[in-house]
Structure formats: C-alpha cells, structure tokens
Amino acid sequence: MKLAVVLQYVLPHRLLSRLAYALARWRWRPFKRALIDTVVRRFNVNLREAENPDPDSYPHFNAFFTRALKAGARRADSNPLAILSPADGKISQAGHIESGRIVQAKGQWFSASELLGSDSAAAVYADGDFVNIYLSPRDYHRVHMPMTGTLRETLHIPGRLFSVAPWAVRAIPRLFARNERLVCHFDTDHGPLCVVMVGAMLVSGVQTVWGGEEIPPYASRPRARDWRGKGITLARFAEMARFNYGSTVIMLWPANTVALDTLGSDQALQVGERIGTLKTA
Numbered sequence: 001m002k003l004a005v006v007l008q009y010v011l012p013h014r015l016l017s018r019l020a021y022a023l024a025r026w027r028w029r030p031f032k033r034a035l036i037d038t039v040v041r042r043f044n045v046n047l048r049e050a051e052n053p054d055p056d057s058y059p060h061f062n063a064f065f066t067r068a069l070k071a072g073a074r075r076a077d078s079n080p081l082a083i084l085s086p087a088d089g090k091i092s093q094a095g096h097i098e099s100g101r102i103v104q105a106k107g108q109w110f111s112a113s114e115l116l117g118s119d120s121a122a123a124v125y126a127d128g129d130f131v132n133i134y135l136s137p138r139d140y141h142r143v144h145m146p147m148t149g150t151l152r153e154t155l156h157i158p159g160r161l162f163s164v165a166p167w168a169v170r171a172i173p174r175l176f177a178r179n180e181r182l183v184c185h186f187d188t189d190h191g192p193l194c195v196v197m198v199g200a201m202l203v204s205g206v207q208t209v210w211g212g213e214e215i216p217p218y219a220s221r222p223r224a225r226d227w228r229g230k231g232i233t234l235a236r237f238a239e240m241a242r243f244n245y246g247s248t249v250i251m252l253w254p255a256n257t258v259a260l261d262t263l264g265s266d267q268a269l270q271v272g273e274r275i276g277t278l279k280t281a
Contacts, residue, residue, distance in 0.1 A: 005171045013161035013201055014218055020202040021216065024062040024245065035061045043138035049073040062205075066141050066242045074140075076237040077274040083258055084146045084237055085269040086195065087249050088139040092132040092169060094263040094275075097252070102130050105170040112252065114177035115196060117157045117222055121185070124192050127255040131263065131275060132176070134164060134248050142242040143249050144271050147278070149186030149193050151210060151232040157181050158219035164200040164248045166266075176250060182206050182214050184240075190278050194252040197241055205244025209234070213244075237272055 026032060036055045039045060047053045051068040058064040076084055093103045100122060101109045112122035135141060159180040162172050169175055180199040185192065197206045199215055206215040210232045211225070234240050260276035269275065 002171070004167065008162050008168060008172060008201070011201070017161050017199075017202055018216070020245070021205060024065070025060045027060050032058070032060050032064075036064050039065075039137055043136065045138050062244050065245055066207075068142070069140060074271040076272040079274065079277070080236075081278045081280065082274040083260075083276040083278060084144065085133065085271055085273045085275050086143050086146045086240070086251065087133050087135055087141075088270050089133040089135040089249075089268075091263045091265055091267040091269065092134045092166070092248065093265060094131040094260055095129065097125055097128045097130055100126055102132075102176075102250075104132075104174070104176060108170065108173060108175075110174040110177040114174065115181075115250070116183050116194065116252075117155055121155075121183075121194075124254055125194065125252045129253050129255075129258050129260055129276075130250060131260065132248060132250045133269065134166065134169075135243060137245075140271065141245070142239050142271075143195075143197065145234045145236055145238050145240050146195075146251055146275070147188055147190070147193060148236045149188040149234060151227040151230070151234070152185045152187050153227055154185070154208075154211070154214075154225045155183040156214060156219045156223040156225075157183060158221060159199075161199055161201045164198060176248065180215060180218060182208070182241075184208075186234075191254050191257050195240070196250040196252070197243070198248040198250065200247045202245065206241060206247075207244060208241040209239055 049069055051070045100112050104110055112125050113119050116122050160178050162175050162179055176198050182197045184195045207213045258276045
C-alpha cells in the first residue's frame with residue numbers, strides 16, 4: 001500500500017481540517033497573499049472570470065477560494081428539460097444505481113443506503129441514476145441547482161475526512177460513504193432529487209444558502225433538519241451551497257427520471273452545462 005494511502009488512515013483528519021480552517025481565514029496579508037499566489041500559480045486559476053479579479057483584495061484565503069464569478073461567466077443550457085452540472089469540476093463516475101450500489105471507481109462500490117444514512121431514503125433511488133463530480137483546487141467552488149427544487153430535509157452525517165482526490169477514490173473502499181457529508185433532499189416537479197456535499201481532508205467546510213455554515217462543526221451523530229413548509233425553493237442554476245475549499249458533490253435521481261448524457265470519467269464540466277435531460281411522460 002502506498003505511503004499516501006497509509007497516511008490517510010493514520011493522520012488526525014479533524015485536527016488537520018480544523019487547522020486548515022483557521023489558516024484559510026488568517027488575515028495576515030503576507031501569509032494569505034502567499035497562499036493565494038501559490039494556488040493561482042500551481043493550479044492555473046483563471047482570475048479573469050472572477051467577479052473580483054484582484055487577489056490582493058480578498059481578506060483571507062477562504063474568501064478567494066469561494067469567490068463569485070462575474071455575470072455571464074457561466075450560462076445555463078437553454079433547454080428547460082436539460083439537467084445542469086451543479087459545479088465546475090470533473091466527472092468522477094456517472095451512471096445507473098445497480099441494486100442500490102453506486103460505482104466509486106473501477107472495482108469499488110458503495111451503497112446508496114450508506115451514503116444517505118437511511119435504508120428508506122435509499123429505496124427511493126433504487127435502480128435510479130447518479131452523477132459524481134470532483135472539484136479540484138483550481139475550480140470555482142460554489143454549487144448550483146441542477147434543476148428547480150424545494151428543500152425538504154437535510155441530514156448531516158459524521159465520518160472520516162479522507163482525501164477525495166482521484167488516487168484516494170481509487171484506493172480507499174467506500175470512501176464517499178465514510179466521509180463527513182451533508183445530504184440534501186429536494187422535491188421537484190419530476191420527483192425527488194438528492195444532492196450530497198461530501199467533505200474531505202483539509203477541505204471539509206460546507207455552507208448552504210439556506211442554513212449558512214453546516215460543516216464544521218463536525219458531527220458526533222447524524223443530525224436531521226426538517227425544512228418542509230419553510231418555502232426554500234431554489235431555481236434551476238441558482239446557487240445552493242459552497243465548499244469552503246473543495247471536494248465532491250453527488251446527485252441521485254429515482255429510476256426513469258433522467259436520461260444522462262454519455263459522461264466519461266475525468267470529463268471536465270462547468271456549472272450550467274447539460275449533463276442529461278429529464279424524461280417526460
């Protein structure tokens with residue numbers, strides 16, 4: 001087993017993530033500027049499309065990392081039946097949920113029940129479809145709605161904070177079902193939609209437009225929140241959440257709801273691009 005994989009098991013995930021959280025908000029100018037410059041240079045970040053392209057003006061690294069884009073930098077597919085990519089990033093895996101199992105990588109699976117923390121919630125998506133998108137450090141880190149939906153409930157599930165980089169996804173069994181995550185259930189005109197925001201080592205912060213900062217604090221047990229009757233309806237292409245650094249977003253649909261496009265592993269996407277279409281009766 002490679003050293004990098006061994007370290008994933010032995011390193012203190014939450015301690016390191018708490019440290020990264022603090023450093024990402026440190027306002028000392030030489031530090032935050034050096035960190036921003038390093039990321040821009042190493043990952044070839046395109047600041048020309050940012051609403052604020054001046055790296056020196058951000059108060060801290062996290063503000064830079066969760067930066068907004070200028071108007072028109074991303075556009076939604078014009079077909080109202082098109083399902084949109086919720087994030088900039090790359091396809092990790094996409095396809096059918098087979099007998100309640102979701103592909104993680106070649107030879108690696110996890111169950112929808114594990115991912116969602118509930119057998120009954122997973123039953124809704126039996127033999128449905130999923131898309132898993134990985135956000136790298138160079139990507140825009142706000143997550144948008146793939147289709148219009150009304151928030152029904154969320155479940156914050158405690159867990160590890162393994163890296164979600166491609167090498168870790170290939171090596172660590174059931175990674176997405178083991179990491180800390182926020183499960184978001186929506187009702188739509190075409191049936192249920194589930195969007196799962198998966199945390200990761202050093203990048204475990206999740207913030208939503210309806211609830212603010214959701215992770216951290218890290219959970220010691222599952223925490224469910226009922227949002228029914230609160231009128232939280234988010235339009236297709238609207239921002240729903242952001243990662244305070246990066247990670248992975250997973251979407252699930254019930255059977256016979258969507259027809260996914262051919263989506264290859266490592267295929268690059270931007271927010272608003274079509275990833276499939278809704279099936280109509």
